[in-house]
Amino acid sequence: MKQKSVAVVGAAETTEMGKIPNLSQLGLHADGALNAMADAGLTAADIDGIACAGESPVNLAQYMGIVPTWVDGTSVGGCSFMLHVRHAAAAINEGLATTILITHGESGRSRVGVGGYGMARASQNGQFEMPYGPMGPPTMFTIPWLRYAKTYGATAEDLANVAVIQREWAALNPRASYRDPLTVDDVLGSRMIAWPFTKLLCCLVTDGGGALILTSADRAKDFPQKPVYVLGTGESVETQMVSQMEDFTTSRAFRVSGKKAFDEAGITHDDVDHLMIYDAFAHLPIYGLEDLGFVGKGEAPAFIRERNTAIGGKLPLNTNGGGLSYMHSGMYGMYAMQESVRQLRGIAPAQVEGAEISIAHGVGGMFAASGTIIFSNVAP
Amino acid sequence: MSAPTAPARTRPIPEPTPETAHFWEGTRTGELRIQRCSDCASAYFPPRPFCPACSSRNVEVEAASGRATLYSYVIHHREVPGFTSPYAIAVVELEEGPRMMTNIVECEQTPEALVLDMALEVTFEQVNDEISVPLFRPAEASQSRPASTEAVR
Numbered sequence: 427m428k429q430k431s432v433a434v435v436g437a438a439e440t441t442e443m444g445k446i447p448n449l450s451q452l453g454l455h456a457d458g459a460l461n462a463m464a465d466a467g468l469t470a471a472d473i474d475g476i477a478c479a480g481e482s483p484v485n486l487a488q489y490m491g492i493v494p495t496w497v498d499g500t501s502v503g504g505c506s507f508m509l510h511v512r513h514a515a516a517a518i519n520e521g522l523a524t525t526i527l528i529t530h531g532e533s534g535r536s537r538v539g540v541g542g543y544g545m546a547r548a549s550q551n552g553q554f555e556m557p558y559g560p561m562g563p564p565t566m567f568t569i570p571w572l573r574y575a576k577t578y579g580a581t582a583e584d585l586a587n588v589a590v591i592q593r594e595w596a597a598l599n600p601r602a603s604y605r606d607p608l609t610v611d612d613v614l615g616s617r618m619i620a621w622p623f624t625k626l627l628c629c630l631v632t633d634g635g636g637a638l639i640l641t642s643a644d645r646a647k648d649f650p651q652k653p654v655y656v657l658g659t660g661e662s663v664e665t666q667m668v669s670q671m672e673d674f675t676t677s678r679a680f681r682v683s684g685k686k687a688f689d690e691a692g693i694t695h696d697d698v699d700h701l702m703i704y705d706a707f708a709h710l711p712i713y714g715l716e717d718l719g720f721v722g723k724g725e726a727p728a729f730i731r732e733r734n735t736a737i738g739g740k741l742p743l744n745t746n747g748g749g750l751s752y753m754h755s756g757m758y759g760m761y762a763m764q765e766s767v768r769q770l771r772g773i774a775p776a777q778v779e780g781a782e783i784s785i786a787h788g789v790g791g792m793f794a795a796s797g798t799i800i801f802s803n804v805a806p
Numbered sequence: 807m808s809a810p811t812a813p814a815r816t817r818p819i820p821e822p823t824p825e826t827a828h829f830w831e832g833t834r835t836g837e838l839r840i841q842r843c844s845d846c847a848s849a850y851f852p853p854r855p856f857c858p859a860c861s862s863r864n865v866e867v868e869a870a871s872g873r874a875t876l877y878s879y880v881i882h883h884r885e886v887p888g889f890t891s892p893y894a895i896a897v898v899e900l901e902e903g904p905r906m907m908t909n910i911v912e913c914e915q916t917p918e919a920l921v922l923d924m925a926l927e928v929t930f931e932q933v934n935d936e937i938s939v940p941l942f943r944p945a946e947a948s949q950s951r952p953a954s955t956e957a958v959r
């Protein structure tokens with residue numbers, strides 16, 4: 427288990443969160459990076475490896491004044507940062523770099539310094555999906571849900587429970603975008619976006635960023651912050667076209683990535699104290715709980731309804747409020763890992779007492795990709 | 807339809823590639839074409855010159871029956887150029903197994919009218935001289951059949 431020899435020694439989000447019209451996309455990467463370097467007591471001269479998505483790592487290196495000996499521009503959507511952690515761990519173990527900076531920044535709301543979004547008309551999506559009128563994730567990511575609902579007898583109330591319980595967590599987080607209590611009726615009565623998904627079943631669109639710094643576990647003890655070790659990692663991809671998922675009731679990428687991470691870490695589900703599942707839409711935690719193996723197929727709606735993932739429950743989930751209530755810049759995976767690190771450092775606003783193992787599970791595209799990182803604050 | 811000026815906004819128009827040309831030639835003449843592997847017999851879509859199940863290049867184009875069932879969908883409520891909201895963005899399962907995204911026409915765009923596993927049949931909408939897109943409508947009662955629940959792969 428080579429992964430156990432790597433740790434997070436710097437972690438931070440952008441100074442501001444939500445609406446940041448004074449920073450470009452690249453500026454948000456840099457703001458998060460500067461905060462993470464300060465957190466670790468480092469400067470750009472100490473960084474010899476970089477990874478980022480949504481922005482060119484070449485731009486990042488030049489902008490920050492970093493001379494890297496290792497670069498990763500893997501960009502498979504919002505879970506790219508989980509893949510960067512996995513690749514960084516391998517690189518550190520292999521001696522390709524000693525101190526790796528992973529950044530995210532996205533002007534999702536203010537759209538400052540952002541490239542265009544669109545699918546080429548000759549791409550597979552351009553030929554076989556776009557002609558039928560999908561307009562972004564709310565109309566594509568959501569399509570599998572009705573098949574799940576029919577297969578397992580799930581309802582719109584089951585989706586709403588996810589949003590309601592995450593808002594309860596958000597109420598404890600001063601940086602969360604939305605903190606007022608919600609009811610199931612509030613959620614289901616909000617504006618219809620793509621039936622059966624209402625506005626409050628869809629993630630926010632905000633500005634923000636964050637960065638992580640990884641080094642070897644041996645060196646980690648010399649840094650100012652409590653080290654957060656990487657116990658296990660997984661990654662996979664399935665399809666860029668949601669219509670071509672193997673099975674609309676389960677994500678193959680989730681299953682492959684999750685199993686790899688659990689196998690690498692050598693832990694069981696009962697060992698997990700805290701869980702983050704990327705929630706671009708309210709059905710994602712339902713798929714994640716099942717595909718990671720925390721519950722059986724079709725059992726996640728009841729597991730959530732019975733408040734197992736809520737405050738005081740046995741598996742605290744999305745304790746920052748998630749993409750539904752905390753923030754979502756477009757590529758949310760970085761924020762899921764930031765919350766795992768805060769929980770294991772013991773400094774989260776909604777701290778899970780005694781948490782030792784946390785999992786951050788990400789999705790990229792519309793069930794296109796996945797990355798899973800298992801963290802621990804106990805030296806392996 | 808033949809106006810030389812910019813046409814009214816239409817649905818996004820696909821651009822065929824050499825690997826997909828047979829599909830768009832088919833839709834232009836009212837035929838829904840899929841591909842089948844000559845080695846392992848898998849039927850597949852979207853088009854590509856090899857079998858995604860066994861990697862063989864020994865594949866053939868065939869006409870699908872055009873019969874399908876409604877696999878899953880959402881009903882989009884926001885305004886989109888070329889579409890009249892609300893409209894369903896659907897995935898259908900062809901009788902031969904593969905699934906494809908499409909729109910359901912000649913049918914109310916409501917949860918009550920759009921029932922999962924309902925029987926559908928293909929129809930074609932001409933977008934321009936080159937491109938016609940395959941859409942699906944409720945199957946004629948005389949042609950209806952039990953919903954297929956056969957696994958795709």
Ligand SMILES: [Zn+2]
Binds near residue numbers: 843
């Ligand atoms: Zn084959």
